[in-house]
Amino acid sequence: MGLTKTIYVGPFAHCVSLQELDICVDGAIGVDESGKIAFVERDVPTDYEPSKEGWSGAEIIRIGDNGFFFPGFIDTHIHASQYPNAGIFGNSTLLDWLNTYTFPMESSFKDVNFARRVYTRVVSRTLSHGTTTACYYATVHVPATNLLSDICLEKGQRAFVGRVCMDRLSPDYYRDESVESTIADSRACIEHVKKIDPQHALITPVITPRFAPSCTDESLCALGELHKETQFPVQTHISENKAEIELVKELFPKSKHYTDVYDEAGLLTSKTILAHCVHLSKDEQSIIKQRGAKISHCPASNTAITSGTAKVRELLEAGLTVGLGTDVSGGYSPSILEEVRQAILVSRHVAMDHGDPAKLSTEESLYLATRGGARVVGLEDKIGGFDVGMDWDAQMISLGSVPEDGEMGELEGPVDIFLQESFADRVNKWVYNGDDRNTTSVWVKGRLVHRKN
Amino acid sequence: MGLTKTIYVGPFAHCVSLQELDICVDGAIGVDESGKIAFVERDVPTDYEPSKEGWSGAEIIRIGDNGFFFPGFIDTHIHASQYPNAGIFGNSTLLDWLNTYTFPMESSFKDVNFARRVYTRVVSRTLSHGTTTACYYATVHVPATNLLSDICLEKGQRAFVGRVCMDRLSPDYYRDESVESTIADSRACIEHVKKIDPQHALITPVITPRFAPSCTDESLCALGELHKETQFPVQTHISENKAEIELVKELFPKSKHYTDVYDEAGLLTSKTILAHCVHLSKDEQSIIKQRGAKISHCPASNTAITSGTAKVRELLEAGLTVGLGTDVSGGYSPSILEEVRQAILVSRHVAMDHGDPAKLSTEESLYLATRGGARVVGLEDKIGGFDVGMDWDAQMISLGSVPEDGEMGELEGPVDIFLQESFADRVNKWVYNGDDRNTTSVWVKGRLVHRKN
Numbered sequence: 003m004g005l006t007k008t009i010y011v012g013p014f015a016h017c018v019s020l021q022e023l024d025i026c027v028d029g030a031i032g033v034d035e036s037g038k039i040a041f042v043e044r045d046v047p048t049d050y051e052p053s054k055e056g057w058s059g060a061e062i063i064r065i066g067d068n069g070f071f072f073p074g075f076i077d078t079h080i081h082a083s084q085y086p087n088a089g090i091f092g093n094s095t096l097l098d099w100l101n102t103y104t105f106p107m108e109s110s111f112k113d114v115n116f117a118r119r120v121y122t123r124v125v126s127r128t129l130s131h132g133t134t135t136a137c138y139y140a141t142v143h144v145p146a147t148n149l150l151s152d153i154c155l156e157k158g159q160r161a162f163v164g165r166v167c168m169d170r171l172s173p174d175y176y177r178d179e180s181v182e183s184t185i186a187d188s189r190a191c192i193e194h195v196k197k198i199d200p201q202h203a204l205i206t207p208v209i210t211p212r213f214a215p216s217c218t219d220e221s222l223c224a225l226g227e228l229h230k231e232t233q234f235p236v237q238t239h240i241s242e243n244k245a246e247i248e249l250v251k252e253l254f255p256k257s258k259h260y261t262d263v264y265d266e267a268g269l270l271t272s273k274t275i276l277a278h279c280v281h282l283s284k285d286e287q288s289i290i291k292q293r294g295a296k297i298s299h300c301p302a303s304n305t306a307i308t309s310g311t312a313k314v315r316e317l318l319e320a321g322l323t324v325g326l327g328t329d330v331s332g333g334y335s336p337s338i339l340e341e342v343r344q345a346i347l348v349s350r351h352v353a354m355d356h357g358d359p360a361k362l363s364t365e366e367s368l369y370l371a372t373r374g375g376a377r378v379v380g381l382e383d384k385i386g387g388f389d390v391g392m393d394w395d396a397q398m399i400s401l402g403s404v405p406e407d408g409e410m411g412e413l414e415g416p417v418d419i420f421l422q423e424s425f426a427d428r429v430n431k432w433v434y435n436g437d438d439r440n441t442t443s444v445w446v447k448g449r450l451v452h453r454k455n
Numbered sequence: 456m457g458l459t460k461t462i463y464v465g466p467f468a469h470c471v472s473l474q475e476l477d478i479c480v481d482g483a484i485g486v487d488e489s490g491k492i493a494f495v496e497r498d499v500p501t502d503y504e505p506s507k508e509g510w511s512g513a514e515i516i517r518i519g520d521n522g523f524f525f526p527g528f529i530d531t532h533i534h535a536s537q538y539p540n541a542g543i544f545g546n547s548t549l550l551d552w553l554n555t556y557t558f559p560m561e562s563s564f565k566d567v568n569f570a571r572r573v574y575t576r577v578v579s580r581t582l583s584h585g586t587t588t589a590c591y592y593a594t595v596h597v598p599a600t601n602l603l604s605d606i607c608l609e610k611g612q613r614a615f616v617g618r619v620c621m622d623r624l625s626p627d628y629y630r631d632e633s634v635e636s637t638i639a640d641s642r643a644c645i646e647h648v649k650k651i652d653p654q655h656a657l658i659t660p661v662i663t664p665r666f667a668p669s670c671t672d673e674s675l676c677a678l679g680e681l682h683k684e685t686q687f688p689v690q691t692h693i694s695e696n697k698a699e700i701e702l703v704k705e706l707f708p709k710s711k712h713y714t715d716v717y718d719e720a721g722l723l724t725s726k727t728i729l730a731h732c733v734h735l736s737k738d739e740q741s742i743i744k745q746r747g748a749k750i751s752h753c754p755a756s757n758t759a760i761t762s763g764t765a766k767v768r769e770l771l772e773a774g775l776t777v778g779l780g781t782d783v784s785g786g787y788s789p790s791i792l793e794e795v796r797q798a799i800l801v802s803r804h805v806a807m808d809h810g811d812p813a814k815l816s817t818e819e820s821l822y823l824a825t826r827g828g829a830r831v832v833g834l835e836d837k838i839g840g841f842d843v844g845m846d847w848d849a850q851m852i853s854l855g856s857v858p859e860d861g862e863m864g865e866l867e868g869p870v871d872i873f874l875q876e877s878f879a880d881r882v883n884k885w886v887y888n889g890d891d892r893n894t895t896s897v898w899v900k901g902r903l904v905h906r907k908n
Contacts, residue, residue, distance in 0.1 A: 086873045089887030090880050093814050122861030123871060130863065306887075308803045308814065334887035350761045351804045361546050361761065408575030410583065413866070416890065418576060420539045427543050434542030434759075434787035437869065437890065 005448045007040075007057060008033045010396070011050050012065035015429060016073050016387045017369040020318070025425050031071065032057060033394040037448025042388055068403050068419055068428075073387055074134025074395040074444065075338035076375025078298035079237070079277040079327025081139040082124045082150055083108050083117075087331040095308050096243040099332065101173070107331075108141045108166070109176035117146035118153075124336070125150075125157045129452040131337040132397035132441040135160040135375070135385060137237055137275060137298070137327070139210055142166050142178055144187050148194040151205050155198055158451040160395065162379060164210030164237055165191040169221045171253075172212075181220045185228060192232060203447070206234065208275075213239035214250050214263045226268025235273040235380065237298075238264065241286070242278035243309045261286035270295050275378055277327055278303075279317065280310040287320045296323045296378040299370065301348040302341055303333035311352050314345065314370075315360045325375030326367075342367045342433055364433050398443040399432060415439040458901045460493075460510060461486045463849070464503050465518035468882060469526050469840045470822040473771070478878050484524065485510060486847040490901025495841055521856050521872055521881075526840055527587025527848040527897060528791035529828025531751035532690070532730040532780025534592040535577045535603055536561050536570075540784040548761050549696035552785065554626070560784075561594045561619070562629035570599035571606075577789070578603075578610045582905040584790040585850035585894040588613040588828070588838060590690055590728060590751070590780070592663055595619050595631055597640050601647040604658050608651055611904040613848065615832060617663030617690055618644040622674045624706075625665075634673045638681060645685060656900070659687065661728075666692035667703050667716045679721025688726040688833065690751075691717065694739070695731035696762045714739035723748050728831055730780055731756075732770065733763040740773045749776045749831040752823065754797040756786035764805050767798065767823075768813045778828030779820075792894075795820045795886055817886050851896040852885060868892040 010031045018024045030043040030050050041054065052060050065071060087107050091099055111117045128136055136154075138161055140147035147165040154161035165188055169178040178184040192207040199205040209229050211217045217225070229236050241247060241260050250260045257263045261282070264270045272294030279297045282290070290297070299312050309332075317324055326341045327333070333341070342364075349362040362370075376386030385395045402415045417435050419428060432440060444452035463484045471477045483496040483503050494507065505513050518524060540560050544552055564570045581589055589607075591614055593600035600618040607614035618641055622631040631637040645660040652658040662682050664670045670678070682689050694700060694713050703713045710716045714735070717723045725747030732750045735743070743750070752765050762785075770777055779794045780786070786794070795817075802815035815823075829839030838848045855868045869888050872881060885893060897905035 085871070086875070088871070089884040090876070092883075093811070093816060119857065119859060119861040120873070123857050123863065126861070126863040127871065130867075305800045305803050308806055308811075310807055311804070347758045347800075350758050351764070353761055354763055355808075358546070358761075363546060404572065404576050406572060408572040408579070410576065410579040414583075418538070418541070418580065420573070422539070423543070430545075431542040439892075 005035050005037055007035060007060040008448065009052055009057065009060050009062050010071055011046065011062055012069065012071065013425070014071040014388060017365065017373050018387070020366055020369050021363070023365040023368060023426070023429065025429070027425060031388055032060065033448050037394050039388060039390050039392050039394055042390060065398055065400070069398060069400040072397050072399050073372040074385065074397055074446065075132045075371050076135040076325060076379060076386065077128060077133045077328050077338050078137050078275055078325040078375050078378045079300055080128070080136055080330050080336070082121055083111050083139065083141045084331035085120055085124045085336065088336065089334045090331070091307055096246055097249070099307055103331070105173050105176050111141040111143050111146040114145050114149060117143070117149050121150045121153050125153050125159050127336050129157060129159055129444055130438045130441065131339060132444055133159070133338055134395040134397070134444060134446045135379060135381070137162040137208065137379060139164050139166055139237070142168060142176065142187070144190045147191045151195050151198060155205050158204070158446050158449050160204050160385070160446055162206050162208040162235065162237070163191070163195065164208040166210050166212050167221060167225060168212040168216035170218050171215050178221070181218065181224050184221045185224050188225070188228060192234060209234055209236045211238050211269065214260065215246065215253055219267070222263070222267035222269060229271065229273070230268055233273070235275065236269050236271070237275040237277070238269065239278055240264070240276045241281045242304070244281060247281060259283060259286055261289050265289060265293065273380060277329065278309065278312065280304055280312045287317065287322060291321050296325070298327035298378060299324050299345060300327040300329035300333055301344040302335055303329035305344065305348060306334055307332050311348050313352055313356070313360070314349060314362060315352070323374065323377045324370055325378035326371045337438065338371050339433065339436055342371050345370060364430050368433065394445050394448040396445050397441050399436070399440050400442045401428060401432060401440060458488045458490055460488060460513040461901065462505055462510065462513050462515050463524055464499065464515055465522065465524065466878070467524040467841060470818065470826050471840070473819055473822050474816070476818040476821060476879070476882065478882070480878060484841055485513065486901050490847050492841060492843050492845050492847055495843055518851055518853070522851060522853040524841070525850050525852050526825040527838070527850055527899065528585045528824050529588040529778060529832060529839065530581065530586045530781050530791050531590050531728055531778040531828050531831045532753055533581070533589055533783050533789070535574055536564050536592065536594045537784035538573055538577045538789065541789065542787045543784070544760055549699055550702070552760055556784070558626050558629050564594040564596050564599040567598050567602060570596070570602050574603045574606050578606050578612050580789050582610060582612055582897055583891045583894065584792060585897055586612070586791055587848040587897060587899045588832060588834070590615040590661065590832060592617050592619055592690070595621065595629065595640070597643045600644045604648050604651060608658050611657070611899050611902050613657050613838070613899055615659050615661040615688065615690070616644070616648065617661040619663050619665050620674060620678060621665040621669035623671050624668050631674070634671065634677050637674045638677050641678070641681060645687060662687055662689045664691050664722065667713065668699065668706055675716070675720035675722060682724065682726070683721055686726070688728065689722050689724070690728040690730070691722065692731055693717070693729045694734045695757070697734060700734060712736060712739055714742050718742060718746065726833060730782065731762065731765065733757055733765045740770065740775060744774050749778070751780035751831060752777050752798060753780040753782035753786055754801040755788055755794055756782035758797065758801060759787055760785050764801050766805055766809070766813070767802060767815060768805070776827065776830045777823055778831035779824045790891065791824050792886065792889055795824050798823060817883050821886070847898050847901045849898050850894050852889070852893050853895045854881060854885060854893060
């Protein structure tokens with residue numbers, strides 16, 4: 003990669019536990035040639051110069067008082083192919099939304115040129131929002147899915163890329179033709195990733211049954227076998243919407259419940275990412291916990307298409323692992339920062355019905371977006387925080403400051419700091435009013451992958 | 456003002472009823488020297504040139520395909536003095552939030568220099584979000600409140616400016632000293648506005664009892680008298696939070712309910728703006744309807760500080776008039792576009808409990824932000840739409856377009872248009888992902904008051 007040793011000097015913040023945001027006002031984080039964090043120093047002087055042996059020639063990147071380094075965001079659930087529909091869903095709910103908006107859009111990815119245009123924009127756009135890792139759903143198409151892997155690798159975004167599997171209750175114009183083609187096409191996408199990134203340094207294939215209603219028992223079981231054989235992770239949807247849950251009951255009359263459908267097919271393991279989990283029963287939570295499967299909470303989507311409110315506090319207290327997902331385009335925004343906000347806001351709606359303990363704090367929601375997401379994708383030893391030995395997947399956050407005369411400058415960002423704010427208050431201001439304008443640089447594995455001018 | 460006749464050529468959209476957004480793809484709107492809309496033409500050619508008598512020398516402002524003119528937003532409830540706290544509220548609810556964050560911040564407006572810095576920024580910032588009319592709460596301080604009126608006038612924002620009245624249950628360091636000082640100070644602010652803008656072309660004073668718990672019976676009645684005498688409008692809070700409602704019951708044991716407190720004091724008239732209305736009883740709705748008082752719905756705030764969900768559909772069906780308010784800083788954002796989004800999202804939470812009819816559409820929420828707000832402030836004949844005879848209070852909205860290669864440009868805005876979208880879909884994309892970057896010009900009464908470069 004040709005990286006040089008780099009030391010990031012200035013304030014940084016990262017989550018050290020669900021409740022605790024560690025804020026270091028005068029830090030220095032050394033990142034080695036492989037993009038790994040070699041040391042983290044605190045209480046360094048403003049004019050810090052490297053003193054450690056072997057670091058004298060290191061590049062130094064400083065951040066001013068009104069900014070801080072923060073771990074890159076992890077989007078644990080995003081449909082790259084639905085991005086052109088972001089914000090378009092009207093008053094629909096899940097099942098009619100799929101037929102009205104989603105399937106027609108996804109089917110157009112048989113055109114590789116259209117796919118290139120959209121996927122290029124999605125990867126650039128999510129990087130600009132500080133998303134350093136994304137779990138993508140592509141479409142059923144092999145060439146377009148492989149192109150998404152290529153683009154992520156080229157632009158340097160860490161990604162899990164899944165070809166969508168769907169062989170029933172899908173429109174004639176957009177579906178897998180058979181169980182055999184489901185598996186063959188999934189294998190083709192896996193082989194492509196193994197070829198372009200053999201160590202899965204950045205790109206990992208992910209086995210992606212769309213959701214139970216879209217898959218026959220046979221294809222679910224065959225995908226379970228593929229998971230067992232390849233050990234690549236699984237992603238799917240579960241318990242998003244009440245009509246969907248009823249449909250699963252009808253389609254799988256022998257299964258105890260929705261979770262059981264995946265469990266019986268061998269698709270519920272410690273490498274499974276389950277999106278939504280809005281209406282899970284206690285029994286389902288318990289089985290998910292036993293299997294070690296993970297949860298992607300998608301609050302913007304759950305509100306936008308009126309699916310319901312996931313009970314995140316309850317899930318956390320049941321010992322489940324939770325991260326955040328934008329769920330574009332059920333979710334309208336490609337920004338995990340928006341999702342952090344929405345996770346907090348949705349938790350307040352839960353609190354209105356279930357009491358104050360349901361509320362997620364800013365710190366907790368940021369944890370879900372970073373460390374939580376890292377655990378969801380099985381990379382908690384590599385990303386999500388600034389610990390020695392982790393990869394430098396990070397964003398530089400810069401906030402605006404209001405001058406004495408109060409006037410606005412050109413190209414003013416969305417966050418106004420008056421300078422009497424504590425550092426914790428500044429983080430809150432960023433969470434509530436910040437956007438991609440505040441994300442001025444983004445790195446993955448030490449490589450600069452986005453910069454604002 | 457030295458305005459020249461101007462014709463705005465290109466697509467425009469405005470609400471013609473609660474349900475209907477009128478989209479005109481090829482419009483031409485003529486605005487005369489007084490800032491009034493003189494004509495609205497449709498189906499004009501792209502190379503439109505003025506043909507009407509007297510308009511041959513008019514300035515022409517054209518907007519490209521990826522943009523449209525839209526009425527300026529009306530923020531029917533914003534605390535200008537709380538803006539430095541935007542995004543800072545932690546897990547608090549109304550009554551503790553007031554004591555922890557709000558009163559200390561507001562008290563610092565005894566320093567006029569601080570007030571100038573904050574108010575300058577608030578007016579610039581809200582203009583940049585397309586807010587052409589704002590109903591401001593200032594603080595108890597006369598000089599700072601008058602300064603806010605001055606700044607609005609200078610920057611050209613239409614504003615209702617209220618000195619906050621509070622003579623009980625307020626901290627020693629921040630309160631009115633007596634009923635007499637409440638009235639004298641309110642009069643002083645009214646007189647100031649009468650001096651700087653005698654016709655109230657832009658600035659109108661508004662009588663502002665903070666909320667019932669902050670005011671003695673005597674001051675409420677005296678303010679009711681002042682309203683009757685001056686005929687200036689009234690703004691206050693009502694039924695925001697359950698603990699607040701209990702407190703009002705205790706403090707006003709003889710009143711039938713919260714609404715009755717204001718009604719008995721002569722503060723509930725057709726010129727009254729009531730913020731929140733989250734937990735109103737049917738009886739209260741009915742009295743508000745009878746008196747013709749108006750409602751400011753503040754969804755972001757109601758969620759952020761866990762006040763509850765206002766039942767907007769129910770209020771509308773009861774024949775009440777509703778507009779939107781940011782309620783900075785109970786609300787975290789100075790943007791009415793964010794409030795449009797939040798109104799839709801909160802209505803979905805209401806729908807989860809009360810059924811689908813509760814959902815507000817994009818069109819309905821935009822109506823609340825424009826025509827609805829105009830009715831709330833009593834200016835429905837002047838602002839909120841593009842009807843002949845109305846003032847040109849407008850914003851130019853510009854959306855981004857994704858090039859064939861999909862790559863992002865510098866300073867890319869937040870909305871990606873792929874060009875297969877219908878105009879209505881573009882409006883939805885703006886509502887869900889747009890921000891102040893898309894508001895490229897703003898006019899009030901024909902005067903350009905904000906422009907992005």
